[in-house]
Amino acid sequence: MSYCLDITSPLLRSESETFRLLDGVFYCFTRPAIYKWATTQVQDIVEQLTAGIRYFDLRIANKPHDSSKELYFTHVIYTHATVIKTLQAVASWLESHPKEILILACSHFEGLDHKQHEEFIYSLKTIFGSKLCPCNEALLTLRSLWTSGYQVVLSYEDKSAARHVELWPAIPYLWANKPDAEELIQYLERRKRQGRPVGFFVAGLNLTSDRCFIASHPRKSLQTLTLENWNCVRKWLEDQKPGAEPSNLNIIAGDFIGPVPFCSLVIALNKKLL
Secondary structure (H helix, E strand, O other), X not given: OHHHEOOOOOOOOOOOHHHHHHHHHOHHHHHHHHHHHHOOOOOOHHHHHHHOXXXXXXXXXXXXXXXXXXXXXXXXXXXXXXHHHHHHHHHHHHHOOOOOOEEEEEEEEEOOOHHHHHHHHHHHHHHHHHHEOOOOOOOOOHHHHHHHOOOEEEEEOOHHHHHOOOOEOOOOEEOOOOOOHHHHHHHHHHHHHHOOOOOOOEEEOOOOOOHHHHHHOOXXXXXXXXXXXXXXXXHHHHOOOEOOOOOOEOXXXXXXXXXXXXXXXXXXXXXXXX
């Protein structure tokens, strides 16, 4: 959801006091850098759905001192888009695509208390209704989902989820936290050798950078970093296999799915199951 970051919004509460101080004093320098390195997509939610994206990493929070009590998506700063309106757009898209299945991973929830969690969960149930696949579903295949009318597997990374059968537990995300494609691949290969997690899990092809890297590469952005490393990532991706074997992948996530042929490559991996 970082395609619509609000460059003027506050920093997240979880950011360090040192960073807050720097942002306050050098706002005209920090904000363009934040925008360049926190933006991970350029297509909006419907464009991503149309392109073939079926897993969404949704980081959710409320703004401090916001009387509207709206929830926003976040990545260092907040988005212009609000959570409820965006998810309503997703539900509308599903209505016109009855055989498409989405996995929505809601996490972080910065600033939400127990009451706000329960209100948000109620909104999720209202928006998606009978499309929500319960976490105790015994048989999870496309055919069984189509038969039952389920279109959304919704994971919720908070203890509040335990009371709601419609919500799935947090989905493990294999995240290298590296700015170099070779280091990213080494990490994923090491995790593959250790054996896959039980159930859903995500192999993240996301390249990341710390503040020292950003300061020493003033002309770069997360998009240029992703594009520069894409050929190496692509070669590794094309060699992967889906399925239930210990070294096989399940969900694959990546940044800038428009500028690179991410969707077509991931979808093509499914042909290896035939």
